[in-house]
Amino acid sequence: MATLNSNIPAGPLASKWESYKFNTKLINPANKRKYKIIVVGAGLAGSSASATLAELGYEVHNFVFHDSPRRAHSVAAQGGINAAKNYQNDGDSVHRLFYDTIKGGDFRAREANVHRLAEVSVNIIDQCAAQGVPFAREYGGLLDNRSFGGAQVSRTFYARGQTGQQLLLGAYSALNKMIGAGAVKSYTHSEMLDLVVVEGHAKGIVVRNLQTGAITKHNADAVVLATGGYGNVYNLSTYARGANVTASWRAYKRGACFGNPCYTQIHPTCIPVSGDYQSKLTLMSESLRNDGRVWAPKKKEDCKKAPKDIEEGDRDYYLERMYSAFGNLAPRDIASRAAKTVCDEGRGVGETGLGVYLDFSAAIERLGEGKVRERYGNLFAMYHEITNEDAYKTPMRIYPAVHYTMGGLWVDYNLMSNVPGLFVLGEANFSDHGANRLGASALMQGLSDGYFVLPATISGYLASQNPGKRPATDKAEFKQAEENVEALTNQLLGNKGKRTPASFHKALGTLMWDYCGMARTKAGLERGIKLISELREEYWKNVMVSGEGNEWNQSLENAGRIGDFIELGELMCRDALHREESCGGHFREEYQYTPDDPETKQGIVNPGDVKRRDDAFAYVAGWEYAGSPAKAPILNKEPLVYEEVHMSTRSYK
Amino acid sequence: MKVKLKVWRQKSRNTPGEFRTYESPGLNENMSFLEMLDVVNEDIANRGEDPIAFDHDCREGICGTCSCVINGKPHGPHKGVATCQTYMRSFRDGDTIVVEPWRAAAFPIIKDLVVDRSAFDRIQHAGGFISVRTGAAPDANSIPVSKENSDLAMDAAQCIGCGACVAACKNASAMLFVAAKVSHLGLLPQGQPERYKRVKAMVAQMDTEGFGSCTVTGSCEAVCPKEISLDFIARMNRDYGLALLKGEPKKIAGGVAG
Ligand code: FES
Numbered sequence: 001m002a003t004l005n006s007n008i009p010a011g012p013l014a015s016k017w018e019s020y021k022f023n024t025k026l027i028n029p030a031n032k033r034k035y036k037i038i039v040v041g042a043g044l045a046g047s048s049a050s051a052t053l054a055e056l057g058y059e060v061h062n063f064v065f066h067d068s069p070r071r072a073h074s075v076a077a078q079g080g081i082n083a084a085k086n087y088q089n090d091g092d093s094v095h096r097l098f099y100d101t102i103k104g105g106d107f108r109a110r111e112a113n114v115h116r117l118a119e120v121s122v123n124i125i126d127q128c129a130a131q132g133v134p135f136a137r138e139y140g141g142l143l144d145n146r147s148f149g150g151a152q153v154s155r156t157f158y159a160r161g162q163t164g165q166q167l168l169l170g171a172y173s174a175l176n177k178m179i180g181a182g183a184v185k186s187y188t189h190s191e192m193l194d195l196v197v198v199e200g201h202a203k204g205i206v207v208r209n210l211q212t213g214a215i216t217k218h219n220a221d222a223v224v225l226a227t228g229g230y231g232n233v234y235n236l237s238t239y240a241r242g243a244n245v246t247a248s249w250r251a252y253k254r255g256a257c258f259g260n261p262c263y264t265q266i267h268p269t270c271i272p273v274s275g276d277y278q279s280k281l282t283l284m285s286e287s288l289r290n291d292g293r294v295w296a297p298k299k300k301e302d303c304k305k306a307p308k309d310i311e312e313g314d315r316d317y318y319l320e321r322m323y324s325a326f327g328n329l330a331p332r333d334i335a336s337r338a339a340k341t342v343c344d345e346g347r348g349v350g351e352t353g354l355g356v357y358l359d360f361s362a363a364i365e366r367l368g369e370g371k372v373r374e375r376y377g378n379l380f381a382m383y384h385e386i387t388n389e390d391a392y393k394t395p396m397r398i399y400p401a402v403h404y405t406m407g408g409l410w411v412d413y414n415l416m417s418n419v420p421g422l423f424v425l426g427e428a429n430f431s432d433h434g435a436n437r438l439g440a441s442a443l444m445q446g447l448s449d450g451y452f453v454l455p456a457t458i459s460g461y462l463a464s465q466n467p468g469k470r471p472a473t474d475k476a477e478f479k480q481a482e483e484n485v486e487a488l489t490n491q492l493l494g495n496k497g498k499r500t501p502a503s504f505h506k507a508l509g510t511l512m513w514d515y516c517g518m519a520r521t522k523a524g525l526e527r528g529i530k531l532i533s534e535l536r537e538e539y540w541k542n543v544m545v546s547g548e549g550n551e552w553n554q555s556l557e558n559a560g561r562i563g564d565f566i567e568l569g570e571l572m573c574r575d576a577l578h579r580e581e582s583c584g585g586h587f588r589e590e591y592q593y594t595p596d597d598p599e600t601k602q603g604i605v606n607p608g609d610v611k612r613r614d615d616a617f618a619y620v621a622g623w624e625y626a627g628s629p630a631k632a633p634i635l636n637k638e639p640l641v642y643e644e645v646h647m648s649t650r651s652y653k
Numbered sequence: 654m655k656v657k658l659k660v661w662r663q664k665s666r667n668t669p670g671e672f673r674t675y676e677s678p679g680l681n682e683n684m685s686f687l688e689m690l691d692v693v694n695e696d697i698a699n700r701g702e703d704p705i706a707f708d709h710d711c712r713e714g715i716c717g718t719c720s721c722v723i724n725g726k727p728h729g730p731h732k733g734v735a736t737c738q739t740y741m742r743s744f745r746d747g748d749t750i751v752v753e754p755w756r757a758a759a760f761p762i763i764k765d766l767v768v769d770r771s772a773f774d775r776i777q778h779a780g781g782f783i784s785v786r787t788g789a790a791p792d793a794n795s796i797p798v799s800k801e802n803s804d805l806a807m808d809a810a811q812c813i814g815c816g817a818c819v820a821a822c823k824n825a826s827a828m829l830f831v832a833a834k835v836s837h838l839g840l841l842p843q844g845q846p847e848r849y850k851r852v853k854a855m856v857a858q859m860d861t862e863g864f865g866s867c868t869v870t871g872s873c874e875a876v877c878p879k880e881i882s883l884d885f886i887a888r889m890n891r892d893y894g895l896a897l898l899k900g901e902p903k904k905i906a907g908g909v910a911g
Contacts, residue, residue, distance in 0.1 A: 048787075051787070052787040055786050055787060066710065066718070067708070067718070067769070067770060067771065068770065068771065068773065068774050068814065069774070070717070070774075070814055071710055071711075071716045071717065071718055072716075073710070073711060073716070075711065075715050075716050076711050076713055076715050076716065085793070085794075087794060123788070123790075125793045126790040126791065126792055126793045127785070127787060127788070127790045128793075129790065129793035129796065129843070130783065130785040130789075130790035130791065130793075130796075130843055131782070131783050131785055131790075131843070132783045132806070132837065132838050132841050132843050132844050134803050134804075134806040134807040134810050134837065134841070135793075135803075136803075137797075137798055137799075137800045137803045138800065139800050140797065141797030141798050141799050141800065141803075142794050142797055143793055143794055159807060159810075160807060162715065162811060164715075165715055165811070165813075166807075166810060169810065172777070173777070173781055173782035173783070174782060174785075174787070176774070176777045176778045176781050176782050177778075177782040177784060179774075179778045180778035180779060180780075180782075186774075188771065188774070211763055211769075240710040240711040240712065240716060241709060241710055241711075241712060242710045274681075274683050275681050275683060275684070277680075277681060277684050277688050277691070277692055278684075278688065279685070279687065279688050279691055279712060280712045280713075282713050381733075382713070382714070382738075385734060385738050385740065386738075386740070388683075388740075388742065451787045451788075452787070452788070455787070500695055500698045500699065502691070502695060502698075503695070544698065544701075546698055546701070546702070546703050546704065547703050551664070551665060551764070552665070552706055552763050552764040552767060554704070554706055555698065555704060
C-alpha cells in the first residue's frame with residue numbers, strides 16, 4: 001500500500017503558504033546548477049515551470065511530443081483566467097476566490113492547495129502583463145474583467161477569445177529566453193514512454209523521438225510531469241487530438257497513485273455532435289453565458305420548429321428558472337446536467353435532439369450587434385465555420401462535451417507524487433478543482449503551479465538529494481525501462497491484427513460516454529468495466545499498426561496512447577463505481593436529491609441535484625497499480641480534512 | 654459526396670517523393686478537411702498500406718500545427734481559417750483535390766505532408782521575449798497601456814506560428830511571422846527596453862535559417878489564418894532601420910549606454 005500523506009503545513013489556512021516558504025529548505029546558488037530537472041510537457045504549467053526553474057539556476061531539460069513548445073492545448077482556452085485582484089471593487093478577495101473554487105469543486109478539493117492557488121492568482125496577472133500578454137483593457141489603459149460561471153464577481157482577465165493562446169505564448173517566450181540563454185535544453189517531437197525509478201525515487205525518463213524512432217534514456221535529480229488531462233479517453237472531446245494520458249499512465253504503472261480518475265468535466269456549451277466521422281468537439285467559451293441565455297422549448301412539439309417561430313412564452317429558460325441566483329452563470333456541471341435533463345425529457349433541439357439554444361437576441365437588443373461582435377466576434381465566426389449558421393440571427397445550438405479532467409496523478413502539498421522526486425503540475429495532477437472545475441481556473445492553476453508553486457516546493461526535495469549524485473543512465477533501472485519501451489513498440493509493430501487503433505478508440509469512447517459519462521449507475525459501470533476489459537484483451541490480439549519503428553509513424557504513436565487509454569477507462573469506471581455518492585461532475589443516479597428531501601423543501605437545491613455523502617466519501621481516492629492491467633488496483637485514501645471551510649450543501653439557487 | 658485526392662507522398666527527408674491518387678469513400682459535407690483525411694487514412698490502413706502522414710492537433714485553428722497546401726493554397730480555399738477549419742462543403746462532389754506540404758528550404762520535409770518548422774522556434778529563442786524574471790513584476794495595473802496599442806498588439810500576437818506565410822511566399826520569406834512577434838512586443842511599454850536589440854537579433858536569426866527576403870507581394874497576408882496585416886512588416890522595417898542607425902551600444906565602464 002502506498003502512503004498518501006498530504007504534507008499540509010501547520011498553522012492557520014491564510015498563512016500556511018507564507019510560513020511554508022519561510023520554513024522550506026533553500027539551495028545555495030552554487031549548488032543549484034548541479035541539479036538537473038526533467039520537465040515533460042510545455043503547456044502553461046510545463047513552460048512556466050521550465051523557464052522559472054532555469055532562472056533559479058537549475059539545469060532544465062524540457063520534453064514535448066509536439067514539434068514546438070508552443071502547441072500544447074492550453075493554447076485553445078478561450079475565456080479567461082481568474083485572479084483575486086478586485087480591480088472592479090466588487091467585493092472580491094483571496095478568500096472569496098478560494099471559497100468559490102472550493103465550493104465550485106463540491107468540497108472535494110484539498111483546502112490548503114486551493115487557498116494557495118487563490119493567493120498566487122494575483123501574482124500571475126502581474127507576471128503575464130509584464131511579459132507582454134495583451135490582456136483586454138479599458139479606455140483608461142487599465143485591465144478589463146468579465147464574469148464567469150460559479151462567481152458573482154468579475155474577476156476574469158482575458159485576451160479576446162484567445163486567453164489561453166496569449167498566456168501560453170507568454171510562458172513560451174519566457175521559455176525561449178532561457179533556451180536562448182542555454183539554460184533550458186528543449187527536446188521537441190520527443191514522447192516520454194516510461195518513468196525510471198531508482199531506489200524508490202523518480203530519476204529519469206525514457207523517450208521516443210517521433211521523427212527518427214530513436215529511444216533514449218535521460219537521467220535527472222527530479223522529474224516533473226506537466227502533461228495535461230486525459231479527456232480523450234472519450235475519443236470525442238474538446239481536447240486536441242494529440243492530448244493523451246501516456247506519460248501519466250506510465251508513471252502510474254511505476255507506482256504513482258492516480259487520484260480521483262472519475263472526476264471529469266463535461267462542459268455545457270459545445271457545438272453538438274453531427275456525425276460519426278467526427279474527430280473532435282468544439283467548445284463555445286463559457287464567457288458567452290455572460291450575455292447569452294440558455295433555453296429549450298417547453299413543448300416537445302416545438303422542437304423541430306425554427307427557433308424564431310417559438311413564442312417567448314413557450315420557451316423554458318431553464319437555468320434562470322432553476323438556479324435564480326446564478327442563472328445562466330451556474331457552474332459547468334450543473335448547467336451540463338440541466339441540458340441533459342431537458343434533452344432526456346424530449347425537449348432537445350437540432351437534428352439529433354441533443355442540443356439546446358444559447359440565445360443572444362436579448363443581448364443584441366440591449367447592447368447592439370456591434371458590442372456583441374466586439375466581445376465574441378471570433379466565437380461567432382468559429383460557430384459559423386463549423387455549423388454554417390449565423391448566431392447573430394438565430395440562436396446557437398449547444399450540448400455538453402468532455403472538456404477537462406479534474407482527476408490526475410495524486411500529489412501532496414509540494415505537488416510531489418507518492419513516488420519521491422516525481423512532481424506533477426497543472427491538469428495532470430488532481431489537487432485543486434475537486435469534483436468540478438470553475439471556468440477560468442485551469443489557466444490559473446497551470447501557471448500557479450509552474451511559475452510560483454513548484455519553484456518554491458522542489459527545493460525541499462532536492463535539498464535531501466546529494467548534488468551531482470544522480471544515477472547514471474547505465475544503471476540497471478534505466479536499461480530495464482528502455483527494454484520495456486522497446487518491447488512494447490515491437491509488440492505493437494509485430495502484432496498482425498485486423499483493426500486500426502482509431503477503431504478501438506471510437507469503441508472505447510462510446511463505452512466511456514455510455515457508462516461513465518454525465519450520468520452513472522452501478523449496473524452501467526459494472527457493465528462498462530466488463531466491456532472495457534474485453535476491449536483491452538482484443539486490443540492486444542487484434543490491433544493493426546502499420547509502418548516501422550525507426551521512422552515518423554503516427555499509427556504507432558496512436559496505438560501506444562490508445563492502449564493506455566483503454567486501461568485508464570477501466571480504472572475510471574472502477575473509481576466511479578466505488579464512489580457511491582454524487583459530487584460535482586460525478587453524478588451517480590442513485591444519489592440525487594428527491595422532492596422529499598428537506599434540502600429540496602427548504603429550496604436550497606432542486607430535485608435531481610447531486611447528493612454528496614460526506615460521512616463516507618470525504619476523501620481522495622488514490623489508486624495504485626497492482627502489477628498487471630487485469631488485476632484490480634489498490635485503493636488508498638487521503639481524508640479531506642477541512643480546517644476552516646464547512647462542507648455544506650452546494651447551492652446556486 | 655466523394656472526392657479524388659492527389660497527395661504528396663514522401664517517406665523521409667532524403668527519399669524522393671511523388672504524387673499519389675486516392676479515391677475517398679463516401680463523405681459528409683459537414684466533415685472537416687482533416688476528418689476527410691482521417692476517413693481516407695482508415696481506408697488506406699485497412700488495405701494494409703501506410704496512411705498519409707499529416708500534422709494536426711487542436712483542430713480548432715489555434716495551435717498552428719496543421720499545414721497543408723490545398724489546391725495550391727496554404728490552408729485551402731477560405732480566407733482567415735486554417736486547414737483544420739476547412740470543411741468539405743467548400744468542395745464539390747467529384748472534385749480532385751491536390752494536397753501538398755509547405756514547401757520552403759527552411760522547412761525540410763519530415764514525411765508526406767509533415768514539415769520541420771523548428772526554424773521558427775530558433776528565431777524566437779533569439780529574441781522573442783521580454784526579459785522579466787518570475788516574481789519580479791510590478792502590479793499589472795501600474796503599467797497602463799492605451800487600448801489602441803493593446804488592441805493592435807493583440808492583432809499581431811494572434812499569430813499561430815503555422816508557417817503558411819512562408820509557404821505562400823515565392824521567396825519563402827518569414828517576414829510576416831517575425832514582424833508579428835516584433836510588433837506585438839514593440840507596441841507595448843513593457844517591450845521598449847529591448848525593442849531594437851530584439852528586432853536585430855530576430856532578423857539575423859531569420860536570415861541564418863535560410864528564409865528568403867521580402868518583396869512585399871502580400872501573398873502571406875492573403876493566406877494567414879489570423880489575417881495578420883502586412884502593415885506589421887512596415888512597422889518592423891522601421892524598427893530595424895532605426896536599430897541599425899543606433900548601432901551597437903557603446904560600452905562604458907560599469908554598464909552599457911543606450
Ligand atoms: S490543428 Fe491546430 S491550427 Fe489546425
